[in-house]
Structure formats: C-alpha cells, structure tokens
Amino acid sequence: MIRYDLSTALSFLEAHDLEAVRPRAEAAHRMLLERTGPGHEMLGWRDLLLQPDDALLEDIDTTAAEIREQADVFLCLGIGGSYLGARAVIEALAPQFRSPVEAETERPRLPEVLFAGHHLSGRYLKELLAYLEGKSVYVNVISKSGTTLETMLAFRVLRPWLEARFPDAARRIIVTTDPARGRLHDMAETFGYRRYAIPPGVGGRFSVLTPVGLLPIAVAGIDIRSLFYGAVEMCERLTDASDNPALDYAALRYLFHERGYAIELLAVFEPRLSGIGAWWQQLFGESEGKAGKGLYPDAIQYSTDLHSLGQYVQEGRRHLIETFLMVEREPEPLTIPDTGDDRDGLAYLAGRTVQEVNRKAYEGTRKAHADGGAPVSTVWLERLAPGPLGACLYFFMHAVAISGYLLEVNPFDQPGVEAYKREMYRLLGKP
Known part of the structure; x- marks a missing residue:
C-alpha cells in the first residue's frame, strides 16, 4: 500500500552512500523493534497494532453511531496530536462539501466535525458559540494531562454553554484522557462524562490510531477498522529490515542531514492531503528537533504553492530536500470538456x-526541482482510502523513530515544548 521512490534523490549522493549508512539504520530499526532505544517506554503506539483491540473499535463505532444520529455538530477540543491526526484523516477521506439535508428530517446526513481548543483566539470562540446556537452539539475534550491550557480554556467556555442548553449535557460531553489520573479524568468521574483512555506509552503525536483520533474519524463516517488494520498491515510489513521503505526514507533523510541540509518539504498535489502534511510536520518536528539536530519540516501544497514558494524551491538556497506524497490511483476522473473553440488556449487538453x-x-515539478539542485523523493499511496491512509500514518511513525535514533536523540519526548509554557504561566501568574 506504500511505495517509496528515492531514485532521483540518490543522484545527489555517491553510489555507495546509502549502503554505507544502512547498517546504522538497521541498528536503529532493531532498537525500535527490540525496545532498547531511548524512550522505549513510549512505544504504546506500536503495541496497540501488535495486539488489536477489536472490542474498543466496536465501542467507538457504537458511540459514533449515536452521535451521528443525534448531533448536528461534533466539536473536538484538543491541540497538537490531540487534533491534527483526526483532522488530517477527515480532510483526506470525508466529502469536502456538506451533503444536502435529508428531506424528511431537514438535518445533515452526518454531523459537522469542528475543532477548537487548538489556539487562544477569543474571537474564534465567540463566533463558534454563535454558530452553535440552535444546533444539537456533542463535545469531545481531548487532553492526556487534563491541564492543556488551550484545550481546557475552551472547555471552560463551552461547558456552561452546553449545560444551559441541554438537560443531558453530561451525556453530550465525552473526554479522552489518561486512564487513571489528571484533572480531566477527575472531572469525568465527578460529572459522569463518558470517557475514553489514551493508552499508556502513547504520546500525542503518535495517538491518531487511539480513541484520540478514531472517535472523531468514526463520527465523520469513515471506516476506522479499515484505517486501523491498514496500519496493522504496514506495521507487520515493516518488521523486516529488507525491502523496508520506512528504513530507506529515514536513512536518506539522515544522509542529507549529515551533509548540511536543513529543511525537508513535504509536498502534496492533492489538497485533501494537506492535513496529513500538518500532522507530519508535528510528528517530525517534535521527534527530531533536539540538541541542535533535525531537519526543519515544512508542508506545502502544490500546485498552489508553486505560485508562491516555487521560485524559492527552484533557485533559493540549496539547503532543502523535498518529499512528495502522491496517490497512485484516483477514482472518478474529471474529463476536460471540448468547448468547440480555443479562446482560452486550452483546446489541447480537451478530452x-x-x-x-x-x-x-x-x-514536471519533480524534474525541475531536481534539475535546480533539490534532492527529491516520492512516497506513493496506493489510493486515497482508509486502509492505505492508515498504512501511510504508520509508515511515517515508524520512519521517525528510526530517524530519531539515527540522530541519537529520544524521538518520543519534547522537553523544549515546556519552555514557552513556563514563561507563559509565569506571566499569567499561575500559582
């Protein structure tokens, strides 16, 4: 379901370079599989694929079915890994435009999945409350610690609004948090909110295949079993170090990192995959950006960004590599009509x-950028569907673990994230 083409990028290296680094990459791969590397206690994201919990998937589907039946809006409160994965999958697989209402009920066929708690805009929250007025709303609050400022502040605003409008507000609030402790866990106990656990050993950026991502994705009408088992299949495939595209991807990135390259662009030509780019950006940025190391990850959407950033990528500083994320097969092609004239100069495209x-x-972009001095490679998805997308998610998670170990950093912590929080809380006067 995933194919990795690095042939063009290899032309920027010596013939033996990839083979020379492969023993180190295979050692990093073994550290992941044998749980001997830094942060090995945070490999719960692999464990849940090695021992699938079908009862949990069924429970999530049942809850999602209730929400689809009852809600006009399903509001997810979370930041970072608590929303990026779900948003990415929904953007990739759900219809991009709202379905028409059903004539009998005059209600949408699926709830609108919205996100909040991922920034600190008071204006956004005020406009959100106005938009929600008169609608049937369910809320999913997602925070492992239950202390994430952006998320919990949004919940503080939303909770009294819900309680004032819905007698069953407690049933409409679902929390996804630590299984045993934390403020959000305790609130769920006190107020009787339904609760899903974030498994131990799963960091936020690795949590898309837990209830963190699966509940919103299921509410959006996407087949979470196919998504999940696509990841399971890729996890099994990547156990073998031979013919391992994730290992090749990590090794190639490491080679260019060691040669002084500073940036990796993940470029998509399908707008639906832009959310995957944002999720990838957090995954690699938080996992690698430590001890003065790591490629700076940036996600861009072509051909749109060819008209804004294309000039820089083509002729700017030669310090970036480019990875394309592409789809092999696309259904329902749209044929360009023959209008009977060539007033727009596009008659050559008719049919x-x-x-x-x-x-x-x-x-054309791949060739031009390579000719301009940017090493390019391509990750190919078989098709845009739940199974291949689940495989893609696991592919990148496996690769970033290898990549972190190659850089000799712990790919599963994020100590630098706490620095801004300390200063922010000091300025706010938090006790």
Whole structure:
C-alpha cells in the first residue's frame, strides 16, 4: 500500500552512500523493534497494532453511531496530536462539501466535525458559540494531562454553554484522557462524562490510531477498522529490515542531514492531503528537533504553492530536500470538456482529465526541482482510502523513530515544548 521512490534523490549522493549508512539504520530499526532505544517506554503506539483491540473499535463505532444520529455538530477540543491526526484523516477521506439535508428530517446526513481548543483566539470562540446556537452539539475534550491550557480554556467556555442548553449535557460531553489520573479524568468521574483512555506509552503525536483520533474519524463516517488494520498491515510489513521503505526514507533523510541540509518539504498535489502534511510536520518536528539536530519540516501544497514558494524551491538556497506524497490511483476522473473553440488556449487538453494534468504537474515539478539542485523523493499511496491512509500514518511513525535514533536523540519526548509554557504561566501568574 506504500511505495517509496528515492531514485532521483540518490543522484545527489555517491553510489555507495546509502549502503554505507544502512547498517546504522538497521541498528536503529532493531532498537525500535527490540525496545532498547531511548524512550522505549513510549512505544504504546506500536503495541496497540501488535495486539488489536477489536472490542474498543466496536465501542467507538457504537458511540459514533449515536452521535451521528443525534448531533448536528461534533466539536473536538484538543491541540497538537490531540487534533491534527483526526483532522488530517477527515480532510483526506470525508466529502469536502456538506451533503444536502435529508428531506424528511431537514438535518445533515452526518454531523459537522469542528475543532477548537487548538489556539487562544477569543474571537474564534465567540463566533463558534454563535454558530452553535440552535444546533444539537456533542463535545469531545481531548487532553492526556487534563491541564492543556488551550484545550481546557475552551472547555471552560463551552461547558456552561452546553449545560444551559441541554438537560443531558453530561451525556453530550465525552473526554479522552489518561486512564487513571489528571484533572480531566477527575472531572469525568465527578460529572459522569463518558470517557475514553489514551493508552499508556502513547504520546500525542503518535495517538491518531487511539480513541484520540478514531472517535472523531468514526463520527465523520469513515471506516476506522479499515484505517486501523491498514496500519496493522504496514506495521507487520515493516518488521523486516529488507525491502523496508520506512528504513530507506529515514536513512536518506539522515544522509542529507549529515551533509548540511536543513529543511525537508513535504509536498502534496492533492489538497485533501494537506492535513496529513500538518500532522507530519508535528510528528517530525517534535521527534527530531533536539540538541541542535533535525531537519526543519515544512508542508506545502502544490500546485498552489508553486505560485508562491516555487521560485524559492527552484533557485533559493540549496539547503532543502523535498518529499512528495502522491496517490497512485484516483477514482472518478474529471474529463476536460471540448468547448468547440480555443479562446482560452486550452483546446489541447480537451478530452484529457484534470487528474492527468495534475500528474504531469507533479512530474514536471519533480524534474525541475531536481534539475535546480533539490534532492527529491516520492512516497506513493496506493489510493486515497482508509486502509492505505492508515498504512501511510504508520509508515511515517515508524520512519521517525528510526530517524530519531539515527540522530541519537529520544524521538518520543519534547522537553523544549515546556519552555514557552513556563514563561507563559509565569506571566499569567499561575500559582
């Protein structure tokens, strides 16, 4: 379900370079599988795939079915890994435009999944409350510690609003948090909120295949079993160090890092994959950016950003590598019509598909950027569907673990994130 083409990038290296670093990459791979590397206690994201919990998947599906039946809006409160994964999968797989209402009920066929608690904009929250007025609302609060400022502040605003409008407000609030402790855990106990546990040993950026991501994704009408088992299949495939695309990807990135490259761009030509880029950006930024090391990850969307950043990528400083995330097969192609004239100069495209034009834009961009001195490679998804997308998510998680070990950092902690919090809380006068 995942294919990795690094042939163009290899032309920027000596013939033996990749093979020379491969023993180190395989050693990092073994550290992951044998749980001997730094942060090995945070490998719960692999454990849940090695021992799938079908009863949990069924429970999430049942809860999601209730919400789909009752809610106009499903509001997810969370920041970082507590929302990026769910948003990425929903953007990739759910319809991009709202379905028409059902004539009998005049209600949407699926709830609108919205996100809050991922920034500190008071204006956003005020407009959100106004938008929610008169709608049936369910809220999912997601925070392992239960102390995340952005998320809990949004919940403090939303909770009294819900309680004033819905007699069953406690049933409409679902918390996803630590299984045994924390402020949000204690609030769920006190007020009787339904609760899903974030498994031990799973950090936020690795949590998309836990209830953190699976509940919102299921509410959006996406098949979470196919998503989950696509990741299981990829996890099994990547156990073997041979013919291992995640290992090759990590090794290639490491080679360019050691040669002084500073930035990796993840470029997509399908707008639906932009959310995967944002999720990838956190995954690699928090996992690698330590001890003065790591490639700075930036996600861009082509062909849109070719009209804004393309000039820099083509001729700017030669300190970046570029990874394309592409889809092999796309259903329901849109044919470009023959209008009977050439007033727009596009008659040469009549009868071809927009998807074909997009593919040629990728091929042309790949060649131009490589010719301009940017090492490029491509991660190919078989198709845009739950199974291949689950495989893609695991592919990147496995790769970043290897990559972190190659850099000799702990890929599962994020000590630098606490620095801004300390200063912010000091300025706010937090006791």
